[in-house]
Amino acid sequence: MPTNIPPEAQAKWEEYSKARTPEEKLQKLKEFYALIPKHKGTEKMEKFIKRRMSELKEEIEKRRLSKKSKGLSLLVEKRGAAQLVLLGYTNSGRSTVLSALTNARVDISPNPFSTLRPVEGMMEFKGAQIQVVEAPPIILEAQGGPTKLSVTLAGNADVLGIVLDSSDEPLVHFEELVKFLESKGILLERPRGRVRIKRSKAAPTIIVINKGKIADGNEKDVRDLLHFYGIERAWVEIEGYVTLEDVEEAIFGEKKYKPFIIFLTKVDLLNDRASIEHLKSKLSDKALAIVTYPGGIPSKDELGVRILKELGLIRVFTKSKSEKYPSERAVILSRGSTVIDLARVIHKSFSERFRYAKVWAERLPYSPMKVGPDFILEDMDTVEIVTR
Ligand SMILES: Nc1nc2c(ncn2[C@@H]2O[C@H](COP(=O)(O)OP(=O)(O)OP(=O)(O)O)[C@@H](O)[C@H]2O)c(=O)[nH]1
Ligand SMILES: [Mg+2]
Incomplete structure (x- = not known):
């Protein structure tokens, strides 16, 4: 835990948090860095700042380059409830998986390096959509160009899809990729615990929801x-075994860990199913899901639900009094959100004129149930907000 940070530095940190452009952020961070004392207690923070500064520099450079190439941005704007980025070597079957999950127009070809720019599609499932992006191939021998772009996309993703050709040493390749990503600061190893910080003006103060254990503090x-x-108002959710350092990382928005799904392609080319089972048993406790192709793509609903769960997101369906059925598309909220949070998301006037809400859910003794603003919502709830 850092000590003796002067108030000027704290104020600068605030300015940094509020800065909107990467240029402005970089400037504020530089100023913050100049203001903090450098000693053992601040080592961790210094490391964070340096890494963040180099990320910001990269981002600025990338924007500059994409402007140069006549507005052709190489990054993919996020849409939907979450973004899944498909990574892998060339010909591993990334386009094939993208086409199995979405309606995207893809270029599936036996020739290598068919996809050199990101291609996106939307995976539809009950109430929500997940954006699936095929990243350019990772080429370990050439880490610029497509590989670099792939790493950037991975760093920005919510979930990674590691695509492995099951007929070509998938386990070896998986381990290679893990090592490679790790060298770029992207970890696939599930941490022992997790800290989620949700800053919100709606929080009365800092509320710590501790469902785990803080190793070196309380x-x-x-x-x-x-x-x-x-930070004056926030919800802090702690799961598993965490340290204060993990809390600090969460404050810095450092998201090193990426949950991942493994897509094992070309299982039809294998003679022995045993190797697939072996592979599954090796990787099953690490991955969010292992999907074999062809044939094994689980329902999109199952895949989608697992992703949302992992990311701490819920789907809530809304209904107005005049409508018989709830909305087809859900509002995506973070777990722990209340009815009044939902009202705010829908429209400011809904929260201001809020009287009560009706909730339909299987877990309730009866539906609809009349609830107040602080009622905590869960995945798949249906809500009608009654206003004044
Ligand atoms: N038999 C079989 N062939 C597959 C399977 N998945 C992909 N392929 C073939 O493998 C080749 C490469 O597939 P793509 O989906 O284009 O692979 P990619 O990873 O997108 O490749 P690049 O974008 O070129 O790097 C194509 O000829 C596909 O038809 C599979 O499950 N079974
Ligand atoms: Mg492709």
């Missing part, structure tokens, strides 16, 4: 740490 330390960085 909830007060967590609150102190957040206060220290100028």
Whole structure:
């Protein structure tokens, strides 16, 4: 935990948090860096800042380049509830998987390097959509160009899809890819615990929801740490076994860990199914899901639900009084959101004129049930908000 950060530095940190452009962020961060004392207690923070600064520099450079190439941006704007980025070597079957999950127009070809720019599609499932992006191939021998773009996309993704040709040493290739991504600061190893910080004006103060264990401190330390960085209102959810350092990483928005799904393609080319089973048993406790292709794509609903769950997101369907059926498309909220959070998301006036809500859900003793603003919603709830 850092100590003795002067108030000017804290104020600068606030400015950094509020900065909108990468240029402005970089500037504020540089100023913040100049203001903090450098000693053992701040080593961790220094490392964060340096890494963040180099990320920002890269981002600025990338924007500059994409402007040059006549507005052809190489990054994919996020849409839907979450973004799944398909990574792999050339010919591993990324386009094939993209086409199995979405309606995207893809270029599936036996020739290598068919997809050199990201291609996106939307995976539809009950109430929500997940954006699936095929990244250019990773080429370990050439880490610029497509490989670099692939790493950037991976860093920005919510979930990774590692595509492995099952007929070509998939386990070896998986381990190679893990090592490679790790060298780029992207970890596939599931952490022992997790800290989620949701800053919100709706939070009365800093609320720590501790469902796990803080190894080297307590909830007060967590609150102190957040206060220290100028955060006054937030929900902090702790799961599993975490350290105060993990809390600090979460404040810095450092998302090193990426959950991942493995797509094993070309299983039809294998003679022995045993190797597939072996592979599954090796990887099953690490991956969110292992999908074999052809044939094995689980329902999109199952895949989608697992992704949302992993990311702490829920689908809530809304209904108006005049409508018989709820909306087809759900509102995506973070887990723990309340009825009034939903009202705010729909429209400001809904939260201002809120009277009560009716909730339909299987877990309730009867539906609809009349609830107040603080009622906590869950995945697949249906809500009608009644206003004044
Ligand atoms: N038999 C079989 N062939 C497959 C399977 N998946 C992909 N292929 C073939 O493998 C080749 C490469 O597939 P793509 O989906 O284009 O692979 P990619 O990873 O997108 O390749 P690049 O974008 O060129 O790097 C194509 O000829 C596909 O038809 C599969 O499950 N079974
Ligand atoms: Mg392709």
